Amino acid sequence: YAFRLHPHKKGERKVISTCDGKKTLAISIKVGEKEQVRVPLGKFTTHSATPEMKNLSGVFKKSPKGILRVWYSVDDNRIPILIKSKVVVGSFTAKLRKALGVVY
Template identity: 45%
Template structure:
């Protein structure tokens, strides 16, 4: 088990490029919960959960809150315990980020990041362990590594579709790109799901992706109005890893 594999797997699911379909109504809302099993080669190494939390506010601005958790399985905990949490706040229509937090706990390594966006100044401020580390000019509508996934899910997909969006981790701001290759049937613990196969451009990704020759990253989204990410597959220097959807809970009926 290599350092950051669990977090890399979760970020692979989140680091997506979002097309410009800001006017479309999101196919999700508070109460939605997606549960994944994380595999490193053929080993069940961890689990991840993505949730849309109850709507809230950020400095008086109505906000949508997304939360992700990743953890190693009990047998992996014995020699390398991982407990990572990410939270992202956007405006209610999910057109730009307001705030992003990451609490990373991997073995003896611990790090807390707080990324704050000032839309009036088109700036972001990145705090690490309580200390301001980076200030960065940002495009008008930029997403953090988590909220960009949910922005993407607003788009109606079709074969040969290409798209891009501004994404930032607070240290650098890049334009992510992706391509819809086509439709496939994906086997999951929930049954066979018809899904769009989406290839991600990984040239801007760091860590294990940057160090890997011929690295690749593919995500499958259900070919229905929900556009659920049902599977992620990647090839990196330390082997193959994947995420597979094992459970899905729809949004509360009383929410948007």
């Protein structure tokens, strides 16, 4: 969540502290290309963020090829628009349907 509060550039890598439910650790997050993403709320210009999952515990530790990717708006709101994850036990996709207190 805190990662999105600061502006980022394509290809940039940032290291942040996070908690996987058991321990606090540093993870590297890579910023992807600008992309147009369509979700139930509409069409947004986004950046994607993909964290390294190798140091996390739980289901991510059991999923060596597991991935989490978050697309967030490139405007000043930088709200999460789309989230996709795939791990050994399954996958999920979350799409923004409503945003309260945000003007678009």
